[in-house]
Amino acid sequence: MNKHRNLSSSDWLLLSAYLDNQLSEIEKRQMDERLQSDPECRKALDTLRRTSSLLRSLPARRTPRNFTLSARPLPVKTLPSFVGILRFSSAAVALLLVAAFALDLTQRTPLMSVSKTAENAQPSVAMESAKMSAADAVEDKAPMIIFWGAPAPMMGAYGKGGGGGGAEGLGVGGGAAPESFGIGGGGAAEEVLPEETPLVEELPAFQPTPYAEMPVPDVIEEQLPESEMQPKAAFVPEPLTGSGPILGVRSAEERTAVDEAADAPLRQPPIQTILPFRLIEIVLAALLILTAIPAWLLRHK
Amino acid sequence: MDETALIQEAKHGDLDAFNRLVLVYQDQTYNLAFRLLGEDASAQDATQIAFINAYQAIKSYRGGSFRAWILRILTNVCYDELRRQKRKPTEDLNPVDIDTGEEMEDPAWLSDDSKSAVEQVEQQELERAIQNCLGGLPEEFRTVIVLVDVQGMDYQEASEVVRTPLGTIRSRLARARQRVQDCLQNAGELLPEKYRLNDESRP
Numbered sequence: 001m002n003k004h005r006n007l008s009s010s011d012w013l014l015l016s017a018y019l020d021n022q023l024s025e026i027e028k029r030q031m032d033e034r035l036q037s038d039p040e041c042r043k044a045l046d047t048l049r050r051t052s053s054l055l056r057s058l059p060a061r062r063t064p065r066n067f068t069l070s071a072r073p074l075p076v077k078t079l080p081s082f083v084g085i086l087r088f089s090s091a092a093v094a095l096l097l098v099a100a101f102a103l104d105l106t107q108r109t110p111l112m113s114v115s116k117t118a119e120n121a122q123p124s125v126a127m128e129s130a131k132m133s134a135a136d137a138v139e140d141k142a143p144m145i146i147f148w149g150a151p152a153p154m155m156g157a158y159g160k161g162g163g164g165g166g167a168e169g170l171g172v173g174g175g176a177a178p179e180s181f182g183i184g185g186g187g188a189a190e191e192v193l194p195e196e197t198p199l200v201e202e203l204p205a206f207q208p209t210p211y212a213e214m215p216v217p218d219v220i221e222e223q224l225p226e227s228e229m230q231p232k233a234a235f236v237p238e239p240l241t242g243s244g245p246i247l248g249v250r251s252a253e254e255r256t257a258v259d260e261a262a263d264a265p266l267r268q269p270p271i272q273t274i275l276p277f278r279l280i281e282i283v284l285a286a287l288l289i290l291t292a293i294p295a296w297l298l299r300h301k
Numbered sequence: 302m303d304e305t306a307l308i309q310e311a312k313h314g315d316l317d318a319f320n321r322l323v324l325v326y327q328d329q330t331y332n333l334a335f336r337l338l339g340e341d342a343s344a345q346d347a348t349q350i351a352f353i354n355a356y357q358a359i360k361s362y363r364g365g366s367f368r369a370w371i372l373r374i375l376t377n378v379c380y381d382e383l384r385r386q387k388r389k390p391t392e393d394l395n396p397v398d399i400d401t402g403e404e405m406e407d408p409a410w411l412s413d414d415s416k417s418a419v420e421q422v423e424q425q426e427l428e429r430a431i432q433n434c435l436g437g438l439p440e441e442f443r444t445v446i447v448l449v450d451v452q453g454m455d456y457q458e459a460s461e462v463v464r465t466p467l468g469t470i471r472s473r474l475a476r477a478r479q480r481v482q483d484c485l486q487n488a489g490e491l492l493p494e495k496y497r498l499n500d501e502s503r504p
Contacts, residue, residue, distance in 0.1 A: 016479075051478055058428055063348075
């Protein structure tokens, strides 16, 4: 029912502000000029002014009573309402659910790809490590075996003989040092040695080098008969490559352990972390439904 | 004691000081509530709640127009009430005239004794028409036009009350005036002659 059809809403805005003297100098001058030339604009301003003055003429109502406070008022609402709690909890659960989804997605997508490659890679790695351990066992037969087997006896050797003993241990085998010095880890070595005596013959190739390094000839001579036993100690690993407690098994175990440790973080997540995520999401979704529906139903109260 | 001192006292928990502020501002507060809600009982409730809220929150008052601060609290209370009314429309509980059995929208004890009976009737008709038109406005338009046109507040203080920029006050006021003007022109025939906006005899 606006009779001033030629006036746009911005014209009305200017007229209204003009009425309250809220225009800038330039705007005011422009409006003055327009009011002089445009009778419709003048009439609109007049109507607007009368509307405003009608509103101003509304009598102020007398307050029916005083609103002074008689005593320190109690807090109006100290506890949030039941509906408020429901609303808040449903909102919080919704946020948690979104966060769980986001976390789930970000965790899963890289894992899916990685786990595939891990699965593919794993057998070959295992194979390699198996080969490696077998190869190592074969290759290192003489020197490595002695070295791996040495530590226990060598400790004895270091304990007693010092430098010379050490050389002995390295060169000849674990059993030699302890026995030559008469004490030390001999007990253990002696127990093992007798069982494996039959294999002594296979060692000769190795014996010369240790003896050459031996600093004290007396000892060598004395040990010579025993040296037959030393090789046994040195030899122990050969037949045991696959299952021997000292050598083959240990290195193989170590390798597989390392492989497993490397694979573990890649392999486990897809199976173990997705399930908890699913569980969390399902629980949150259930909670959301349980809180949101009552909150929605009670919202009119 | 000036207003600033009273506010300081009230901030320290002096209820008497706060009550003196209440006495200063209760008329404007109640009137704004009445214009926003259009009904006496709700306006009284809103006014009382606003003063309670103001007393509880007085420590958060950080200077500026105290009137604007109080009225801002009141408008928030009124908006809550309007929303509640929208959800749960209630029957108007105006007093009923014992003789006629009709509802009295403006009880005698609220009328102004200083005017003639005719003037009072005209005034009441006008007021009812304006209140109807105000009631048809969106809340934010209604608040601005009541603050500026009914209560005579300047743009700056009105912007403090509703916490919006001056430009927004200006545009809301223009829109509100335009709509109220259209509304009153529609109700023209019902209004006393001297209040009609679409008087064709005028140039």
